[in-house]
Amino acid sequence: GLVLLMVILGGVTRLTQSGLSMVEWQPLSILPPLSEAQWQDTFAHYQQFPEFRLKNAHMTLEGFKSIFWLEYIHRLVGRVVGAVFLVPFLWFVATRRIDRRLGGKLAGLFLLGAMQGVMGWFMVKSGLIERPDVSPYRLTAHLGLALLIYGLMLWTALGILWERQTVARAVRSFARAAKGVLALLVVTILSGGFVAGLDAGMTYNTFPLMDGQWIPEGLMVMDPWYMNPFENIATVQFQHRWLAMTTMAAVWMVWGWSRFLPAVGSVRTLMTLFAVMAGVQGGLGIATLVLVVPVPLAATHQAGAFILLTLGLVTIHQLHISHDSRHAKGMPSA
Structure with missing residues (x-):
C-alpha cells in the first residue's frame, strides 16, 4: 500500500x-x-x-x-x-x-x-x-524500477501466502498467454513513462483520431529514425495509444479463454476483474487525453496501471499454487 x-x-x-x-x-x-x-x-x-x-x-x-x-x-x-x-x-x-x-x-x-x-x-x-x-529516459527508468519493486514485493508476499507448484497441464497454454499479456502490459506502462516525460499528453487531444488523422504527420521525422519512439511526441503518443488498445484487447481475449478453463482457484474471477479493470483503465486514459491531463484523472490513470499489474500477477500466481496445500513458506510453523 x-x-x-x-x-x-x-x-x-x-x-x-x-x-x-x-x-x-x-x-x-x-x-x-x-x-x-x-x-x-x-x-x-x-x-x-x-x-x-x-x-x-x-x-x-x-x-x-x-x-x-x-x-x-x-x-x-x-x-x-x-x-x-x-x-x-x-x-x-x-x-x-x-x-x-x-x-x-x-x-x-x-x-x-x-x-x-x-x-x-x-x-x-x-x-x-x-x-x-x-x-524522459530517467523518468521512465524511475517508473520501471517502481514497477519492478512493486511486482517483486507482491510476488514475494504471494509466495509466502501460497506455495507455488508446477502449472497444471490443462492450463499451461493459458498460463503462457497470461504471462505474455502481462509482459505487454509492462511495455505499455513504460511507454506511458515517455508520454509523461515529454508531456506528450498535452497534444493531439482527440480520440480515436490524432487531430483528425489515424496516422499523424511527423510520425517518423526524427533522424536517426530509431529516436522517434523515445523523443518524438507524435510517435510516443501514437505508440502508447496503440499499445494500450492492443493490451486491452489481449486482456479481453485471455478473459474469454478463461471461461473455458477447468476451475483453478480464483482464476476465472480474477480474469473477470482484470478484464473490467482493463476497460476502466482504457477509459481513464482516453478521458485524461481529451481533457488535457487534469491532475486527478492522470493520477488515477497511473494508479490504474498498478492495479492492472496487481491483478495480472495474482492471476498468474494462482495458476501456480496447489489448492490442496496452502501454507506459508519461509515462516516458522505453528
Whole structure:
C-alpha cells in the first residue's frame, strides 16, 4: 500500500510541476524549512536553477511553498517506506523468524528500494542543469524500477501466502498467454513513462483520431529514425495509444479463454476483474487525453496501471499454487 501511495505521489508531483522544487538531495535529512529565514534561504537557492529562471520567474515565496511541500512529502514517504520495511525485516532476521532464502529476497528488495532513491535524484538532477525538464529516459527508468519493486514485493508476499507448484497441464497454454499479456502490459506502462516525460499528453487531444488523422504527420521525422519512439511526441503518443488498445484487447481475449478453463482457484474471477479493470483503465486514459491531463484523472490513470499489474500477477500466481496445500513458506510453523 505504501509503495502504491509513493507511486501516486510521484505522479502528482510530476503533474503539478513540483519535482524540481528541492534542488538538493539529503538522504538523512527529514526536516523541512521551519523558520521564515530558512524558507527564504531555500527559495533563494531554488532561484539559482533553470526552472525558476525560465518558467517561474514571477513566483512568490508562497507559490514556492506550494510546490515544495508536494516534493517534500514524496521524499518523506519514500523514507517512511524504507523504515517500515527495514525495521521489521531486521527484527525477523534477529529472531530467526524467516529462513535464509526469504531473507535474501527481502534484503534484495531493500537494496532495490535504496537504488530507487538514487534513481529519483538522478532523474531530478537532469532537470537542474540547462532545461527545467527531467530526462524522459530517467523518468521512465524511475517508473520501471517502481514497477519492478512493486511486482517483486507482491510476488514475494504471494509466495509466502501460497506455495507455488508446477502449472497444471490443462492450463499451461493459458498460463503462457497470461504471462505474455502481462509482459505487454509492462511495455505499455513504460511507454506511458515517455508520454509523461515529454508531456506528450498535452497534444493531439482527440480520440480515436490524432487531430483528425489515424496516422499523424511527423510520425517518423526524427533522424536517426530509431529516436522517434523515445523523443518524438507524435510517435510516443501514437505508440502508447496503440499499445494500450492492443493490451486491452489481449486482456479481453485471455478473459474469454478463461471461461473455458477447468476451475483453478480464483482464476476465472480474477480474469473477470482484470478484464473490467482493463476497460476502466482504457477509459481513464482516453478521458485524461481529451481533457488535457487534469491532475486527478492522470493520477488515477497511473494508479490504474498498478492495479492492472496487481491483478495480472495474482492471476498468474494462482495458476501456480496447489489448492490442496496452502501454507506459508519461509515462516516458522505453528
